[in-house]
Structures are given as C-alpha cells and as structure tokens.
Amino acid sequence: MTGTPPPSRPSGLAPEIAARLKRGADGLFPAIAQQYDTGEVLMLGWMDDEALHRTLTTGRCTYWSRSRREYWVKGDTSGHVQHVRSVALDCDADTVLVRVDQVGAACHTGDRTCFDADVLLGDAVAPGGTHAAAGRAAADQ
Incomplete structure (x- = not known):
C-alpha cells in the first residue's frame, strides 16, 4: 500500500464492529462498492475505522485517500454520490462490501x-448489454 495512513485517533465506530475488523499495517482495509440492484462492481476504495463509522452513520460512502491523505465522501466534488443500502464484512473480516445506489459515474475517469x-x-x-471491448473499439475509430 502507498501513501500515509490516516491519523491514529479514536473513532466513533462501535467497539463491537471495530473488534472484528482486520486491518493492514497502515490501519486500512479494502471497501468494495457494488450497485445494490444489479450486482455490478463499481470500485474499490480504502477505509479505516473512522471512514466506516462515517459511512454507517451518514448513509454516504466515505473513503480514505491514500494519495491526498484525507477522508473524502464520494460525490461531494463530482456529484456522483453513493447512497449506502447495506454494508457487510467478508468471511475474514478484512474487507467490506458496500452495496450502494450509484448516481452517475463511480470511476474518477468518468466511467x-x-x-x-x-x-x-x-x-x-x-x-x-454493451460489450466493453466493442465500446472501446468504437470509441477509438
């Protein structure tokens, strides 16, 4: 992993949830965003306890930016908001799946x-039903 870890400070995350989470050495864990009604995988971001707490309490995805070294709420700048429908831990408790209602593009490239x-x-x-490869070929012409 790259970048500086989030500041080490107490989080508002419920202790019973925090106790279950497995984090990397930098205190982060992957958060997969998935469209709730289609199952489409949208993006992978990074969270720490505080980002997860904010996500659970606000209903909007909050991530830790490893490059900018700050928390960011998806859509605050772009308007491409992720409304949280559910959050689940994987079987190892080292990744969260955030099922969202995505407004607009999930990727910073506009995809x-x-x-x-x-x-x-x-x-x-x-x-x-558009094939990604066909869409790219058409765009290249």
Whole structure:
C-alpha cells in the first residue's frame, strides 16, 4: 500500500464492529462498492475505522485517500454520490462490501465503473448489454 495512513485517533465506530475488523499495517482495509440492484462492481476504495463509522452513520460512502491523505465522501466534488443500502464484512473480516445506489459515474475517469475499461481476460459486458471491448473499439475509430 502507498501513501500515509490516516491519523491514529479514536473513532466513533462501535467497539463491537471495530473488534472484528482486520486491518493492514497502515490501519486500512479494502471497501468494495457494488450497485445494490444489479450486482455490478463499481470500485474499490480504502477505509479505516473512522471512514466506516462515517459511512454507517451518514448513509454516504466515505473513503480514505491514500494519495491526498484525507477522508473524502464520494460525490461531494463530482456529484456522483453513493447512497449506502447495506454494508457487510467478508468471511475474514478484512474487507467490506458496500452495496450502494450509484448516481452517475463511480470511476474518477468518468466511467460507470473502475473495471470496464481494461479487460484482461474474457468478454466484459457493460450495463445495458454493451460489450466493453466493442465500446472501446468504437470509441477509438
């Protein structure tokens, strides 16, 4: 992982949740954002206890920016908000799945997801049935 970890300070996260979380050496854990009604994987961000607390209490995804070294709420700048529908821990308690209602693009590049522009294997299908590879080829012409 890169960047500076978030400040070490008490969080508002419920102690029973904090006790279950497994974090990296930098205090962070991955947070996968998924569209709640389609299952589409939108993005991966990083959270610490405070970011998770803010996400759970505000209903909007809050992440820790490793490059800017600050908390950020998805959509505060772009308007592409993630309204939280549910939050779940994985079986190892080292990753959270945040099911959201995504407004606009999830990716900072303006794409709907962070995973539809560079398919390494297979034939990814974008929402609406468009093949990601076909969409890229058409855009290149």
